[in-house]
Amino acid sequence: xxQILTINNLTKKFGYLTAVKDLSFTINKGNVYGILGxxxxxxxxxxxxxxxxxxxxxxxxxxxxGKTSTHEALKKVxxxxxxxxxxxxxxxxxxxxxxxxxxxxxYAKIDEKLEIxxxxxxxxxxxxxxSLGMKQRLAIASALLNDPEILILDEPTNGLDPQGIHxxxxxxxxxxxxxxxILLASHLLDEVEKVCSHVVVLRKGEKLYSGRVDEMINSHxxxxxxxxxxxxxxxxxxxxxxxxxxxIDNGLITAFLNQPMDASSFNKLMFEKGIVLSHLxxxxxxxxxxxxxxxxxx
Amino acid sequence: MLRLINLELQxxxxxxxxxxxxFVSFILPFTVLVLSSIKINFFGFFTLELGELGIxxxxxxxxxxxxxxxxxxxxxxxxxxxxxxxxxxNKTIKQNLIDGLSKKEFILSKFYTIVFFSLVxxxxxxxxxxxIGMYYSSYTEASIVFRETEFLLAxxxxxxxxxxxxxxxxxxxKRSAFALGFLFVLYIVEWLIFWGAYEVLGTADSAFKVKNFxxxxxxxxxxxQPVQRIVMTKFPEKTEIxxxxxxxxxxxxTVIGWTxxxxxxxxxxLKKRDL
Numbered sequence: 001x002x003q004i005l006t007i008n009n010l011t012k013k014f015g016y017l018t019a020v021k022d023l024s025f026t027i028n029k030g031n032v033y034g035i036l037g038x039x040x041x042x043x044x045x046x047x048x049x050x051x052x053x054x055x056x057x058x059x060x061x062x063x064x065x066g067k068t069s070t071h072e073a074l075k076k077v078x079x080x081x082x083x084x085x086x087x088x089x090x091x092x093x094x095x096x097x098x099x100x101x102x103x104x105x106x107y108a109k110i111d112e113k114l115e116i117x118x119x120x121x122x123x124x125x126x127x128x129x130x131s132l133g134m135k136q137r138l139a140i141a142s143a144l145l146n147d148p149e150i151l152i153l154d155e156p157t158n159g160l161d162p163q164g165i166h167x168x169x170x171x172x173x174x175x176x177x178x179x180x181x182i183l184l185a186s187h188l189l190d191e192v193e194k195v196c197s198h199v200v201v202l203r204k205g206e207k208l209y210s211g212r213v214d215e216m217i218n219s220h221x222x223x224x225x226x227x228x229x230x231x232x233x234x235x236x237x238x239x240x241x242x243x244x245x246x247x248i249d250n251g252l253i254t255a256f257l258n259q260p261m262d263a264s265s266f267n268k269l270m271f272e273k274g275i276v277l278s279h280l281x282x283x284x285x286x287x288x289x290x291x292x293x294x295x296x297x298x
Numbered sequence: 299m300l301r302l303i304n305l306e307l308q309x310x311x312x313x314x315x316x317x318x319x320x321f322v323s324f325i326l327p328f329t330v331l332v333l334s335s336i337k338i339n340f341f342g343f344f345t346l347e348l349g350e351l352g353i354x355x356x357x358x359x360x361x362x363x364x365x366x367x368x369x370x371x372x373x374x375x376x377x378x379x380x381x382x383x384x385x386x387x388n389k390t391i392k393q394n395l396i397d398g399l400s401k402k403e404f405i406l407s408k409f410y411t412i413v414f415f416s417l418v419x420x421x422x423x424x425x426x427x428x429x430i431g432m433y434y435s436s437y438t439e440a441s442i443v444f445r446e447t448e449f450l451l452a453x454x455x456x457x458x459x460x461x462x463x464x465x466x467x468x469x470x471x472k473r474s475a476f477a478l479g480f481l482f483v484l485y486i487v488e489w490l491i492f493w494g495a496y497e498v499l500g501t502a503d504s505a506f507k508v509k510n511f512x513x514x515x516x517x518x519x520x521x522x523q524p525v526q527r528i529v530m531t532k533f534p535e536k537t538e539i540x541x542x543x544x545x546x547x548x549x550x551x552t553v554i555g556w557t558x559x560x561x562x563x564x565x566x567x568l569k570k571r572d573l
Contacts, residue, residue, distance in 0.1 A: 014572075051396045053573040075398035085393040087384075090312050101305050102397045142397075 078143030382468030
């Protein structure tokens with residue numbers, strides 16, 4: 001698979017504080033990545049390093065085939081870091097023109113991208129008159145100007161109201177659907193869960209996990225069950241090696257699986273044993289549960 | 299190179315404050331020059347015509363116009379420090395780098411703009427002096443007209459040097475007002491060094507020789523004050539007021555050296571810094 005970004009043993013120290021510790025991971029083309037981690041876990045620092053604004057202490061990173069210089073590579077990247085940074089006295093169009101000049105992009109792209117984020121009718125208004133949501137959307141338009149190989153978003157919904165958050169998410173989904181590689185840093189787990197296929201989990205600058213979201217924890221999921229013959233069911237489950245932990249809470253039995261089993265075969269098995277289920281749901285742990293489990297275990 | 303100047307000019311030109319300041323720094327010395335060259339009649343009591351004093355004669359006019367025009371360099375100095383200060387306060391410096399501008403290109407775009415502005419200022423002053431001189435001067439032979447045009451070169455080098463110093467202070471403190479304050483601090487520091495050199499070397503003359511190599515003084519010394527020279531032309535018999543007002547090659551080299559150092563240090567600062 002084509003590599004977009006490779007990070008090897010990256011370390012960044014701010015005085016005595018190690019913000020990023022020996023971090024390695026690879027971003028492949030076409031996937032949507034999430035970088036997860038609590039505040040201060042080194043997400044923004046890592047992005048800052050690969051985006052040429054923070055100096056690394058040791059380690060390497062390389063963009064694309066590793067032959068282009070970082071600033072040349074960044075012309076093929078679209079990135080937004082924390083807050084939208086533009087010249088307040090320029091209009092949206094003038095700000096984007098400046099970005100076009102830096103990236104060497106045709107001005108014709110400006111209207112096209114403003115259309116995507118729904119700011120076309122406000123293009124001649126000065127940046128300082130924009131609301132935070134509009135500023136963030138303009139930042140996305142700016143990051144998209146060069147039709148980037150990869151879009152990097154650092155906390156894109158931070159500080160926005162629910163409508164703003166929704167708008168940004170819709171835009172991100174639309175971009176992801178076009179096959180653009182996306183790297184999304186966030187501490188909002190449901191946000192990452194909704195859009196990302198892969199995650200990198202950081203804590204205190206160290207990598208805890210990197211890989212597919214659904215493989216984050218070795219788990220086969222669990223069944224939520226309800227029946228009239230509760231005692232019989234519990235006895236049955238306890239004797240079956242396919243099941244591990246059992247949790248009984250107010251008539252709802254939660255049975256964790258030790259090996260893969262789908263809901264219909266389980267239902268069939270129960271029926272054969274003479275137990276009729278009034279409630280059967282197979283679920284996997286949410287990303288939040290997985291994340292907490294992962295960060296607690298270490 | 300044109301791309302980088304173009305970038306910076308867009309940033310400056312769309313900002314109302316810097317547009318006004320650039321305008322003022324071009325127009326003001328020009329207006330003063332033109333006003334001083336016309337005959338002013340004070341309500342019939344007397345007429346003041348500076349041209350009559352012979353200060354618009356070639357070749358002394360080159361010396362006089364460049365000296366007085368360089369007093370207006372502070373307006374553009376404000377533009378230079380604010381063009382750095384704004385990039386930091388708007389965090390657009392970070393965005394520029396993320397968008398694919400290298401740190402070297404960032405500094406160069408500022409430096410090229412400084413050179414570009416100094417060049418335009420020098421050309422304007424050159425053309426204005428030439429026109430006024432042709433009108434007033436008693437001598438208009440080409441050999442006399444173009445004598446001492448090295449003052450124009452000195453003016454250009456002086457502007458580039460001074461603005462590079464502002465660029466460095468801007469990068470150093472990131473705030474426009476503090477950067478201008480630093481200029482004043484440097485001015486005092488240079489006098490302190492002069493005082494120190496005087497204590498060590500014993501004479502004011504040798505202490506001045508040390509001070510001549512410091513940034514602000516070396517820029518000032520490029521074009522010496524012309525007043526004494528005007529007096530000299532009126533009283534040629536008074537030899538004790540004679541002084542060395544010429545532009546020397548080593549003065550130019552000193553200022554170019556400082557310029558190179560300031561631009562290099564600005565780059566180093568940016569390269570080392572985490573934004």
